[in-house]
Amino acid sequence: MAIITVSNVTKSYGIDIILQNISFIVNEGDKIGVIGENGAGKSTLFNLLAGFTEVDSGTISISANKIGYLQQNTVIESEKSIYEEVKTVFDEIFQLEKQIKSLEEKISQTKDPHLLDKLFLEYSFLTDKYNELDGYSVESKIRGVLNGLGFDVSQFDTPVSTLSGGQKTRLMLAKTLLLSPDVLLLDEPTNHLDINSIEWLEQYLKFYNGTILIISHDRYFLDKIVTRIFEIENTHLSVYEGNYTEYxxxxxxxxxxxxxxxxxxxxxxxxxxxxxxxxxxxxxxxxxxxxxxxxxxxxxMEIIEKPVINNKSINLRFDFDLESGNDVLTVKNLSLRFDRQIFSNVSFEIKKGEKIALLGPNGIGKSSLLKILVGEIDNFEGEIKFGTNVITGYYEQEFKSLNAEKTVIDEIWDENPYLTQTEVRTLLASFLFREEDVFKTISTLSGGEKARLSLLKLILSKANFLLMDEPTNHLDLKAKEVLEEALLDYTGTLLFVSHDRYFIDKIATKVMILTPQGVEVYLGNYSYYIEKKNQLNEEEETIKKTKTQIKNERYKERLAKLKLKQQKEYLKNLENSIYQAEERIKYLEEKMCDAKIYKTGEIVEIQKEYNALKSKLEEMYEEWENLSG
CATH class of the missing domain: 1.20.5 (Single alpha-helices involved in coiled-coils or other helix-helix interfaces)
Known part of the structure; x- marks a missing residue:
């Protein structure tokens, strides 16, 4: 059944046509990936579906009760804690909870039977509604989603106002998921997640009971979740069945x-x-x-148009003039502490030509480690030694090295004054800054444009050792592929942080996992690391099972010994009971020989006891034979 129907929709901004006569149907339960180059109109489509902007022509029909929309640059402004902010999603349930508690208090203090009947009726209505809204599971849902998205229990009381932009986006994602809307619109949901959180989100969305549309440049993520692809290209939308690989x-x-x-x-x-x-x-x-x-x-004749092969992509090639020595970097016992210990005892070596992925959960200090290596953080302990002729080039994910007040052309020219204006403009054109674009102020650039400019600066640094922090974050799929090819062709040394598993798998020759106590090194790409990690997990599980089995066997032995001891004791007690019963029967038999008891009527009670004891004694004999046999 159709939940979204879009018919002949066109949307323009000024003279720029963004979407032209697009039509599609989304059915209940569909999981759709929306792809296209940066600026193709993906976010515009989501804004139209969410009702944030209006179509120029055409119609959009949505039969959903609730739509959840995670925008790419969402910022939450709140004085609440993380946990209290997320609780606002369930305001209705928590209000009900207050009403129920208030009623319980009234009921406990009321003695008037008529008023009690009225209160019990209201109480029954409210508790039924509370159950219907699944109120009893709300707290566990909140904890589960927050933990899944990388918020530890120790962070739940942290004020939202103190969070970074990335953390606020994750918090907004948590709220959007907990809303459980009929339609989920997610614009780049993996941008600020570490790999563990991405894998958690994959599982969550895979089994999500509603309809999902996802804008993403994460190829593994799309492959795991979506069953259809909407591609926006040259103002038009095309539909493809299957995941991204099938597309x-x-x-x-x-x-x-x-x-x-x-x-x-x-x-x-x-x-x-x-x-x-x-x-x-x-x-x-x-x-x-x-x-x-x-x-x-x-x-x-109906003329067939020549297929447009879109070659609108950056021209990337990393090169250097000076070859480094074989030993590029040696790090010994590196430790970093701010208000808490970030990591300690980090030691590793990097050789010429290695391409190393630095992985680990959010907050473990991956970006900080790169900043230490390029001299941006100096309050560390330990030893760092660069090899002969090593020239570093640094790509940072927050683009702080770009001067927000400068124009695009000045940013490049000021750092490379030996270039002519023609040379600078030619370079910028190869990074898709053409004509008037070169005079844009950096503060007005999109994330994708800042990423392209930062990559150009990195190329011009002629570094033989590249340090890159989340280089794929703001790149579209085509630009990612170009970057991958450029880094594969690069003959220098590379250390990079990324949460893009496809990118890591293609580029890395070694994987380093940063932990609070040091680093774990895996030779090979991401797939090899996962294989080894799973293997280790299986071995640990086997060891755990073996330990559990040994523990269980020992427990059984102890239990058997205990049972044997108890059995002997029970048998002894049983023999004593048999002896006492036999003695009592002898006494009763002697009693029954006395003529007096027949005159007084005492014989009735004695006979009853005698019969019961004889029956009981037979049972005890049988039990004794079973236990002692």
Missing amino acids: LKRKKLEMEAKLKAYEEQQKEIKRIKSIIQIQKNRRTEKSVKMAESKQKLLEK
Whole structure:
């Protein structure tokens, strides 16, 4: 059943057409990935679906009761703590809880039966509603989602106002998920998550009971979740069945088929034009008529447009003039502390040509480690030694090295005054800053534009040792692929932080996991690291199981010994009970020989006891035989 229907929608900003006559249907339960280059109109589409902006023409019909929308640059301004802020999602439930508690107090203090009936009726109504809203599971839901998105219990009381931009985005994602809307619109939800949180989110969304549309440049993430792809390209929207990998295959086949159809038609047009020319040259009445006939055929032909292969991408090549020595970096016993210990005893070596992924959960100090290496943090303990002729180049994820007040052209030219204006503009054009774009102030640039400018600065540094912090964060899929190829071709040394598993898998030759106590090193790419990690987990599980089995066996042995001891004691007590019963029966038999008890009627009670004891004694004999046999 359709939950979203979009028909012939067009949206422009000024003279720029963003979306043109797009149409699609989203069914209940669909999980859709929305892809396209930066600026293609993906966020515009989400703003239209969320009702944040209006269409120029066409219609959008949505039959959802609740829509949850996570925008890419959401900022929460709140004086509440993390936990209290998330609780606002369930205001109705917590208000009900207060009402129920208030009623319970009234009921405990009321003695009037008529008023009690009224209060109990209201209490029953409120508790039914509370159960219907699943009120009893709210606290565990909040804790589960916050933990899954990387918020530790110790952080729950942290004021929202003290959080970083990335943490606020994660908090907004938590609120959006807990809202449990019929339709989830998620714009780059993985941007500020570490790998553990991304994997948690994948599982959460995979089993989410509603409809999901996701804008993402994370290829692994899209592959795990979505079953359809919406591609926005050149103002139009195309629909592809399957995940991102399937989309790539279908897109390739589609382009090949379109190109083949175009080329075949061009051959046919050329052939017909040749026939027309030949017939015209013959100058006979018959040949002229044939030429006219063929001309009409050409005019009626529906011309196939040449497929547009979009080559609008950055031109990346990392190079350097000076070769470094084989030993690029040696780190010994590095420790960092701010208001708490971040990490300690970090030691590792980096050799020339290695491409190392530095991984670990958010807050473990990955970015801080890079900043120590480039000299931006100096309050550390330990030893850092760079090798011979090592020239570092640093790409930071927050773009603080860019001067917000400068223009794009000045940012490059001021640091590279030996270049001519033509050379600077040519370089900027290769990074998609063309014509008037070069005079844009950096403060007005998008995240993607700042990323491109930072990459150009990194290339111009001619560094033979690159340190990159989340280099794929603001890049579209095509730009990511270009960056991947450039780094694969780079013959220098690379240390990078990333949460993009596809990127890590393709680039890394070694994986370093940063922990509070040091680093764990895995030789190989991300897939190898995961394989080894799973293997270690299995081994630990086996050891744990073995330990548990040994523990259980020992427990059983102790229990058996205890049972044997108890059994002997029980048998001894049973024998004593048998002896006492036998003695009592002897006494009763002697009693029954006395004529007096028949006169007084005492015989009735004695006979009852005697029969009961005889029956009980038979049972005890049988039990004794079983236990002692």
